[in-house]
Amino acid sequence: MAQAEYSEVRKGNVIVGEDGQLYAVVDRDLNTPGNWRAILNLKLKNLKTGAVVQNRFRPDDKVEIAFLDKRPMQYVYQEGDDYVFTDLETFEQVNLNKDWVGDLILYLKENDNCHVVQFEDKPISIELPPMVELKVVETDPNMKGATAQAQYKPALLETGLKIQVPPFIAVNEVVQVDTRTGEYLSRASK
8 A cells, every 4th residue: 555645546546445445436526726725526436335425635635545456367166155266376266255246246157267356465356357258048039020220138148147139149149248338249259
């Protein structure tokens, strides 16, 4: 961790709040009204709860900037309420509780790679690749005469993730999914 002034905090940084929790800086707005004291508005996302808060700070106040370590890991299996990941460099196994991982696990199959984000050698979350390929296990049959424009149907993927897909997608097809938005991108190339 590094001590800094709030004026040095940028979008994407992770700071340690006064409550000891980690917050990702989502947005930043520095307001300097004439000869008045400057005010820094920060939109912060609590990395543990996911809650987003808006806070005001004086730019010259001190804050701890957290340095996060991202380790390449492979999702191995689920064990009770934990998900087990293997470090691809040291081959150590790390358990992450489902409360920390949340719905992000719906984008990973066993043996898929991702990054486990750690703070002070403790895992706190996972960072997914921008796109994953998953198999469709359930969807409505193809509708005759349907055009692909704006007519999507629900589909259940092999991990339990539910997305909207075009009408020509059938069961057992592999599709590409954007992990940031949860949207269908395209059919996976064979």
